[in-house]
Amino acid sequence: MQLIQWLDADELGHYAIDREHRDVVEALNVAIKAFNDRKSEACVTAIESAVDATRRHFSHEEAVLLDFGYRGDDFEDHAAYHGRLLLEAEKIAALCKKDHRREFLEARLAELIHFVVNEIRSYDRKLVRHLSDTKITA
Numbered sequence: 001m002q003l004i005q006w007l008d009a010d011e012l013g014h015y016a017i018d019r020e021h022r023d024v025v026e027a028l029n030v031a032i033k034a035f036n037d038r039k040s041e042a043c044v045t046a047i048e049s050a051v052d053a054t055r056r057h058f059s060h061e062e063a064v065l066l067d068f069g070y071r072g073d074d075f076e077d078h079a080a081y082h083g084r085l086l087l088e089a090e091k092i093a094a095l096c097k098k099d100h101r102r103e104f105l106e107a108r109l110a111e112l113i114h115f116v117v118n119e120i121r122s123y124d125r126k127l128v129r130h131l132s133d134t135k136i137t138a
């Protein structure tokens with residue numbers, strides 16, 4: 001499987017959120033490397049780490065959005081999207097823990113990558129105008 005490349009275009013302009021996105025991508029890349037090295041146990045552990053990093057990130061991103069005054073249906077939709085994505089990610093981690101067959105693991109990991117990359121490159125992109133006024137450096 002190909003590693004996920006972090007692109008300049010992936011930066012939203014908010015230091016903490018960008019750093020968390022990079023952390024999640026890095027955790028997924030650890031899982032991909034382990035998969036490519038045929039280390040199933042390490043791959044499953046890395047998937048769990050990626051899901052944990054995603055959970056922490058969603059909760060923090062929602063707090064940041066509220067701090068920036070993001071409210072109403074747009075906020076609720078985004079938070080609900082996080083909830084659905086996290087549920088799927090947790091299911092994927094649980095399934096991978098039970099079943100280490102290569103084809104199965106590859107398909108589940110590809111799903112997880114799709115969800116996370118979609119969050120960063122598509123869904124969160126809509127937040128830029130709410131976050132880009134202020135570059136937080138801590």
Ligand SMILES: [Fe+2]
Nearest residue numbers: 061119120124
């Ligand atoms: Fe995000």
Ligand SMILES: [Fe+2]
Nearest residue numbers: 061119123124
């Ligand atoms: Fe998000």
